[in-house]
Amino acid sequence: MSVGNWTKIVVLSIASLMLPMAFAAPTPVASAGYPQGIFGGISIEVSNLTNASTESSMADYPSIAEVYTASWCENCVLAEEGLYTAISEASGDTMTLTFHRAIGEVEDPFGVEAADHRWEARYGDASKDTVSVKRAPPTIIINGETMHAGSGGLDGEQLKPYYAESLAKPSSFSQKSATSSLSWSSEDMATGTLTWNLEAGDWLPESTTSLVFV
Structure with a gap:
């Protein structure tokens, strides 16, 4: 077989690998083969303040x-x-956490390799099963549970219903009981102590990597 034919086979193989990622609609799939999730999202403003606190359920x-x-x-x-x-357009609030590709990256200066390792550890297997790679921009995860990998060649208006459906779906831990608080104490409004506390029932293990509080 000639070199030219081998080149065509390699190019076609790469194209075939990329097709699922480029053209598959980002239908929701579980982010892992076991229950996991992310919850929290509380924050406080500490600029020019000596004391501040907030509590949320x-x-x-x-x-x-x-x-x-x-x-x-x-x-x-x-x-x-x-x-x-x-x-x-959603009825509730949403906090967005953005991660840029880092490992093997030559163009995007905003990524952090530790974040890529974390992404692969939490979502890599589900991503590979869905779009053949462990880290595929764009991918959107809702509440650490539901994955939308790729864009399917759709525009923003066409993609909106996919994300809206997942945002409207209660997370598996939404009915659980938990209260968290943040407090800030400073003497010079430049440095200080930030204290976080989480009170939850027996449903939350003392040690777990499946549930993350942000």
Whole structure:
């Protein structure tokens, strides 16, 4: 077989590998083969303050949307447009956490390798099963439970219903009881102590990597 024919086979193989990622609709799938999730999202303003505090219960927590993206990824822009439109029209609040591709990256300067390792550990297997790679921009995870990988060649308006459906779906731990608090104490309004406390029932293990509080 000639070198030219081998080149065609290699190119076709790569194209075949990329097709599922490029054209499959981002239908929701479980983010792992076991229960896991992310909850929290409370914050306080500490600028020019000596003391500040806040307390929130599980019923008041916002949804958490994790976005895996890259600065060169054109369809990531469309996916994020769809997500932010869905968030703006949702009945509850949503906190967005954005992660940029880092490992093997030569164009995007915003990624952190530790974040890529964390992404692969939590979502890599489900991502590979869905789009053949463990880290695929764009990917959007809702509440650490529901994964939308790829964009399916759709625009933001077409993608919005996928994300809206997941945002409207209660997380598996939304009916659990938990209260968290944040407090800030400072003498010079420049440095200080930030204290976080979480009170939950027996449903929350003392040690777990499946549930993350942010």
